[in-house]
Every structure is written in C-alpha cells, then in structure tokens.
Amino acid sequence: MTPLWNSEEAPDPIEIGSLGWLLVVLRGLPLALLVFGGLLVLLCLRLVELPLFGMRRPVTPFITQFVSRNAFRILGMGFTSSGELMRERGAVVANHSSWLDIFALNARKRIYFVSKAEVAKWPGIGWLARATGTVFIERDPRKAREQTALFEARLKAGHKLLFFPEGTSTDGLRVLPFKTTLFAAFFAPELRDFMYVQPVTVVFHAPEGEPERFYGWWGDMDFGPHLLKILAARRQGRVELIYHEPVRVAGFENRKALAAYCEAAVRHAHELARP
Template sequence: MTPLWDSEIPPDPVEITATGWLRALVRGLVLGGLVFGCLALLLVVRLVERPLCGLRRPVTPYITQFVCRNAFRVLGMRFRSTGDLMTGMGAVVSNHASWLDIFALNARKRIYFVSKAEVAGWPGIGWLARATGTVFIERDRKRAREQTELFEARLRAGHKLLFFPEGTSTDGLRVLPFKTTLFAAFFTDALRDRMQVQPVTLVYTAPDGQPERYYGWWGEMAFGPHLLATLAARRQGSVEVIYHAPVRVAEFADRKALARHCEAAVRSGLDVALSARDDHPARP
C-alpha cells in the first residue's frame, strides 16, 4: 500500500457555529440531492447506453460533468480553469490535494479516474466511482499485463484516463515526486505513437482569514469532518484548474523522462500560482 503523506504540523482545528451547522445541513441536503439524484439518472441512462455502446459512454459523462460544475455552486466556491483541453487519445495527470479534486477535474473536462482497488469497497464513494466509470487497479506485478490491456481498451474507446502520480494527497501547497509506474502503460507498441499526456495543476485558495491549506485533505484525516467543515464555511475560497500543453508519449525515451516532464509542469504551475498569490494577498 502506498504510504500516505502527512504534515509535521497537525490539521488546523475547525469550530462550527450554530449557523455553520445550519449551512452544512442545507448545503449537504442540496449537494446530496444533486449527486444521488443525478446518479440515479446516470444508472438509468447507462442501462441503455451500455448494451448499445459498450465501453463508449456518449451520454453519461455529461451527467457527471453537470454534477461537478454545480457542486461548486452549491458550496458557494469559485471555480476557474485556464488552458486548452487536449483532443485525441490521451491521459491526464494532476497533483492531488483534496476530495474536491474529483469535482474540479470533472467540471470542465470529461475524464475517468484511475484509482487503487481498495476505493471500490469504500461506502458511498466506491459506489459513485464504479458508476462513473473509474478504472480500479491493483499494485501487483502479476496483474500488470492485464491492467495495461484494460488501459488500452479504455483509451481506444476514447476515454481520457486521469491519475495522480504522487500516489497520495497533500495539503495543496506542494507537489510530491511523481511515481513512474503507471506511465509505463503508455509505452506499449499499441499506444506509444498515438498517446498524449496532459499535465494539470490544481490550485486551491482558502477563504479569507483561513489557513492556506484549508481545503487540503491528507494523511489520516477523516472524510466526514472535512466534508462537514467545508459545507459549514461562511465564506468559501476557490479552486483553479490549470491545463498545461499536452505532450506526445513518443517524444520521450521512457516512462521516467515522461514523468519528470509532467511533474515539472505541474510543479511550475503551482509555484507560479502561489507566488502570485503571495505578491497580491487577498484583502482581509
């Protein structure tokens, strides 16, 4: 199992006021209705879509995208994206800071997450992940060939696969070294000359007066309390998704060279965004 990143400084304590609890209740009910109502719709549509289209999903990704765009409206959180979306066969790689990444990365681009197999068994989250087409993998060398074939099938079906090469989430203020294992799947004879990879940087800005790592979710932090604190916030911050220029896999000698390039692009995007924020801090 991949070790979780943790901070030497414990998570910041969150105090929720009476009005905060009310906000959390209202937002939670609306967000839950949005997510699970659209999930029911997605499952109904998939009953028709699957036998007619197989792996291809011409309709249901738009339902997922609708949910993710409107989730930020429900939270009252600003969403912004910059850069051009990749076209053609390819994968997306990004830094990983929060459970909110799922909404942010789906809000503008229709993608399918690559996740560790354990997530499939998580209550609620696992169900949502399976319904939206997440690719589950096991970190077992004996199954490497099988998983590579699965990647190829999904990519050939036009799916944009997204994974987090850091292997764990952080506080959103850093980019950890990229693990290179999953990049190897793109260097097969069937994919190398056709594949592109697009690096993406996620940048979270905390609400005014809150710690910079407010939206970060890492280590052994429980999901429930973090979700509750986000729902209860009187003022929300923002998230920016920066799409960097995609690169062709064939231009790189091996998976390590490709991973280094993607890591540098994602790291540079975060460093530039954080530096600009320090130079122009928000007004209190």
C-alpha cells in the same frame, strides 16, 4: 499500500458554530440531492447506453460533469480554468490535494479516474466511482499485461484517463514527486505510438481569513469531518485548474523522462498560482 503524506503540523481544528451548522444543512441537503439524484439518473441512462454503445459512453459523462459543476455552485466555491483541453487520445495527470479534486477535474473535462482497487470497496465513494466509470488497478506486476489491455481498450474508446502520479493527497501547498511507475504502462507497445499525456495543475485558494491549507485532505484525516468543515465555511475560496500542452508519449525516451516533464510543468504552475 501507498504511504500517506503527513504534515509536520497537526491538521487545523474544526470548529462549527450555530451558523456553521445552519450552512451544513442549507448546503448539505441540496448537495446530497444533486450527487445522489445525478447518480440515479446516470444509472438509469446507463441501462440503455451500455447495450447500445458498450464501453463508449456518449451520454452519461455529461451527467457527471453537470453534477460536478453545480456542486461548486451549491458550496459557493469559485471555479476557474485556463488552457486548452486535449483532443488526442490519452491520459491526464494532475497533482492531488483533496477529494474536491474529483469534482474540479470532472467539472471542466469528461474524464475517467484511475484508482487503486481498494477504493471500489469504500462505502459511498466506491459506488460513485464504479458508476462513473473509474478504472480500478491492482499494484501487482503479474497483472500488468491485463491492465495495459484494459487501458488500451478504454483509450481507443475515446476515454480520457486521469492519474494522480503523487500517489496520495496533500495539504495543497506543495507538489510531491511524481511516481514514475505510474507512467510505465504508457510505454507499452500497444499504447506508446498513439497516446498523449496532458499535465494539469490544481490549485486551491483558501477562503479569506482561513489557513492556506484549508481545502487540503491528507494523512488519516476522516472524510466526514472534512466535508462538514467545507459545508460550514462562512466564506468560501476557489479552485483553479491550469491545463498544460499535451505531449506525445513517443517523444520521450522513457517513463522517467515523461514523469519528470509532467511534474515540472505542474509544479511550476502551482508555484506561480499560489500566493
């Protein structure tokens, strides 16, 4: 199990007044309809898409992107991005602050997340992850070759795979060291020669008057209370994505050099973008 990151300070208390509960209803119901309605449409389209196109998904990723973009509109959160999207085959690596990262990264780019196998068993989130094409991996060296073959098949099908190299989420105020083991598969002979990696910095800006770590989700914080806090916020902040120049895996000597480069790019932009 990957250890969870924990702050030295306890999470901020969640206080929801009468207006907050009204906002929970006004935002929560449309958001639920959007997410689960989109899931239903996606599953129906996938019944046709799968036999016709197999692993390739020419239609359903647009449903995920539509849901993610409009989720921020319902929440009232600002969304901005800069930088060019990678055209080459390969992976995207980003820092990880919250479950909101999933919506943010899907909103700009059609991607497929790479997640630990346990997530597939989580109620609700696991269903959404499977439906949207998440790649589930087991941290078992005996299955390394099998997982490399899976990555190769997905990448050659045109899928952009997204990894969180920190291995856990944080309070959004920092970037943790990137775990180099997550980059090892990129250097397999089947992948190295054609694969590119694009670092992406995710920055959350808190609502006016709220703590800077307002959107952070870490440690053993429960999903439900955190979701209610976001829905109940009278004012919302914004999320910013910064896409960096893609780099060719073969241009690096080893996984440690590639991980260090990606971490430095993400960390530098994160420090510049935060107040």
